[in-house]
Amino acid sequence: MDLVKRDWHLFNIKGEYFLFNSLGSLYQLDEEGAKAVKSLFDGLKDSYVSEETYREIEEILSSYNPIKIRTDENLTLKSLCINVSHSCNMACDYCFTRHNLSSNESFMSLEIAYRAIDLLFESSRDVRNIEIDFFGGEPLLNLDVIRKTSIYGREKAKELGKHLRITLTTNGLLLDEKVLDLLDELEISIVLSLDGGKEVHDKFRHLVNGNGSFNHILPNAIELARRRQDGGYYIRGTYTAETINFSNSFKELVDLGFRYISLEPVVSNDCKISIKKEHIPILRIEYEKVAEECLKNDVKFFHFELPFEEGACLPRLARGCGAGVEYMAITPNGDIYPCHQFVGYTQFRLGEINRKDIDKRLRGKFIHLNNIDSKPICKECWARYLCGGGCLANNFIINKDIEEPYRVGCEIQKLRIEYALWLRAKRMEVKV
């Protein structure tokens, strides 16, 4: 039988075999079943595998029918990253904004923030669920604009019958009780940057004076988690080649009482800290440890939280992150970029908020790349409907080309998906 490799993925975790279909079906196999699948992949039947086993496997494999996906949708802007401050009260070594932003202090005016909200409401047309994310620099340095903009957005949403979700990404230094009271009142979800325990966190996340920031941030982070035990926050850390054993950081964060955690690989050209191909076997071990920890504890690791039955529909999964299409970023002076990571790379400047003139040619390129079938490598990958085609900004940072996949990122993504699937199987307590 002709087994299409782009649609099937056989993998082994802790001695157990799993077969995943790109449309989301998951199977567990025994040793003989795995041998049968492997040999079908190779196009040569294994004489040690019985014909009965082949029949059983082929029955499953033949049940798969490729689906034609509709890609004729007229997509609208529905999510804005609002950089209310390009200033920061910290000086983290690996911060991507340090390399592409002006060193001048820069805060967004209330006028521009209101125009950003207006743009989102006008552009989102009849889409009801829309979102904004306050980002930086450190957004809490411009708290008054955050407060007034959130109130303005909430009132406008009520008036127009829309549902506005608001998120804020912060380093946590200014997140005292008074600020938390305000963010609770405004129902703003919070992403707080914390890399792990003191040693790991302080290695890269410094105050402006060069001292570590962990002791200043931890009490605020603990209070945040205490208030929001049912959600509404994520602890978001970065791991690097120098802090590659990130499962230890994960355990430290769990021990500190955090229940919603996301640890991400640094994306950098700095060879000292960048994640390279040779790190992948180490990362496999690290993700395995994190998955085991998630199984033991009631902890949510962002990349293992794949909703499956309650997840997005296939037409959505066949598209990418939406950068430059459904999602854009606004700088303090009102420049519009495809996403927060492109900010400062002026060749990707889409327009300016006061003029509302979006560069149609550039946006057209992002619309084209938002479709998984427009990416020759991605469309042949078994993980395409869970990945969506990777991060265009990462492609640019590493390869200087938004169309050239960041291959190490691909490998990390696949690892995470395998362990998310393993976790799913284990949580269902299904055994062959």
Add this chain to the structure above:
Amino acid sequence: MEKHIRVIMESPIAKDKGKKNCQECQTPCRSACKTSMTVGNLVCEVKKPLGKWTW
């Protein structure tokens, strides 16, 4: 006879043939990842409307 393959999860999206996206779900690279986006995390607002929080 002992089974060599067993279903853990049936495809939740195989039935989406010809379906059009209503665009009500979130954008993938929004907050908790921010540099490591993945569409697999998206929740369908029709199947499971999210509350006030982003996640």
